[in-house]
Amino acid sequence: MLEHYRLDPTARTISFYATQENVAVSERMISQLLGVSIEHENANVRACLHCDAGDVFHQMLILEWMGNSFPAHRHPAKSEGYHLMHGRMDVILYNEDGSERERFEMNVENPIARVGPQTFHALEIRSPYAIYLESKPGPFLRDTDKIMAPWLTASPSPDAESAPSAR
Numbered sequence: 519m520l521e522h523y524r525l526d527p528t529a530r531t532i533s534f535y536a537t538q539e540n541v542a543v544s545e546r547m548i549s550q551l552l553g554v555s556i557e558h559e560n561a562n563v564r565a566c567l568h569c570d571a572g573d574v575f576h577q578m579l580i581l582e583w584m585g586n587s588f589p590a591h592r593h594p595a596k597s598e599g600y601h602l603m604h605g606r607m608d609v610i611l612y613n614e615d616g617s618e619r620e621r622f623e624m625n626v627e628n629p630i631a632r633v634g635p636q637t638f639h640a641l642e643i644r645s646p647y648a649i650y651l652e653s654k655p656g657p658f659l660r661d662t663d664k665i666m667a668p669w670l671t672a673s674p675s676p677d678a679e680s681a682p683s684a685r
Contacts (some may be wrong), residue, residue: 520550521561522587532563541567543579548604548649560647562586571658582607583647587669590667591623597653600641602629605648612638616669624650639669 519525522541523534529550532554547565555563560583567577590612600609602624609631616638622631623644633639641648
């Protein structure tokens with residue numbers, strides 16, 4: 519498991535909360551996150567750097583596998599930022615009709631992106647897996663924080679809560 523983190527048994531994906539207010543992300547922690555994911559058949563995994571869903575600022579270290587991303591959605595009143603730490607991924611912005619509006623290709627040279635409120639978006643992992651830091655205001659309100667894109671017909675897989683993102 520992850521040192522200084524506790525498992526969140528209520529989360530839809532494998533998720534951990536910090537057990538102390540002051541934490542740092544190390545290569546060891548990233549290796550542990552990858553180990554947990556591999557132990558669970560390459561499941562997406564998140565380590566919340568905050569202590570609980572009620573915190574006013576959320577930072578989540580997320581490991582997400584190619585082909586296992588959360589579907590297009592938007593947040594009614596919250597922006598979110600992404601800082602890519604490993605791999606490659608695209609942040610895709612959509613128009614109201616589902617057509618692609620813009621794509622941010624994230625890699626070592628372009629590691630940071632921000633998505634404003636009311637913007638339909640999704641992530642596309644472009645390497646076997648990506649590790650990124652997602653930041654946004656809290657608290658997390660499961661029933662009202664996100665609106666799924668109306669053009670989607672398939673429901674998301676249970677493991678595609680991320681993010682990005684329980685994103």
